Amino acid sequence: MAQAPAPASAPIQSVTVPYVRAPVDKSYRKMLAGVARFERDHAFAPAASLRFRLLPRLPATTMEGVSxxxxxxRISVPLALDADHRFALPHNAEAEREDAAVLANRRADSLTWRAAIHSPGVAQGTRRLGDLRLECRVGIEAGLVSNSSPIFGWLSDALGSADQVCTSADGNYLFFADRPVFSVTVRHGARADVLPFSMLYAGGRLTAADLRFCDCQVLLDRSYYAPIFDPAWPDDSIVEFAYIQDAPVAAP
Structure with missing residues (x-):
């Protein structure tokens, strides 16, 4: 009895597996939205340029060799980091079409991200308030912050936009100084206000359980809130830092 011919083997198909974004890797499209926000609100810091910055989040995070x-x-574009782990974000149409991610060669939960906006001529150890106002708007628009504790209530739908977060006294947008802070003073003209303790160290009210949800874990002693929500402080107001190692020592 004649046998029916065996069916022809189906051709082997190649499948392109897309990059799957980890929860804390950043959306390239959202970061481009942050760039657009910087351009739209450039008047807060008209002489400044925009860069982004990587910072450690976990105690075991090493920044040496980070890329x-x-x-x-189908696309992979390396980004150049400077000595302070800052970088500029170029526009790449293909990456935008592919809804690419911006990612580092580290565990996604080991880093935190911030906008870095510095007007020229601002003295070392100080920040300009308008720069901080713009950093907040860009950071929220770009989806940089990943705090998830209930204490950071602005991550809820009730306070979800940059305009809400950055203009509200309850916005809770954390900034980080270069070194551990002892005190922070805001100055403009003859007015000078020392920020209360509640505006330092993530408000001084994080429990050990909360801290693991905050991207300030290893930067808690550098963290502070700024009065970016208060229109009584003009953009040219200066935020001054007294650092812990420079603080006066009480006599025995």
Whole structure:
């Protein structure tokens, strides 16, 4: 009895597996939205340029050798980091079409991200308030902050936009100084106000359980809130830092 011919083997198909974004890797599209927000609100810091910055989040995080790239289904674009782990974000149409991610060669939960906006001529150990106002708007628009404790209530739908977060006294947008802070003073003209303790160290009210949800874990002693929500402080107001190692020592 004649046998029916065996069916022809189906051709082997190749499948492109897209990059799957980890929860804390950053959306390239959202970061481009942050760049657009910087351009739209540039009047807060008209002489400044925009860069982004990587910071450690976990105690075990090492920043030595960290690298960064834009990663999509078919595209991988390395990003140059400076000595302070800051970088500029270029526009890449293909990466935007592919809904790429911006990711580092580290565990996604080991880093935190911030906008870095510095007007020229601002003295070392100080920040300009308008720069901080713009950093907040860009950071929220770009989706940089990943705090998830209930204490950071602005991550809820009730306070979800940059305009709400950055203009509200309850916005809770954390900034980080270069070194551990002893006190922070805001000055403009003859007015000078020392920020209360509640505006330092993430409000001084994080429990050990809360801290693991805050991207300030290893930067808690550098963290502070600024009065970016208060229109009584003009953009040219200066935020001055007294650092812990420079603080006066009480006599025995």
């Amino acid at each position: 960064l790239r834009i990663a999509g289904e």
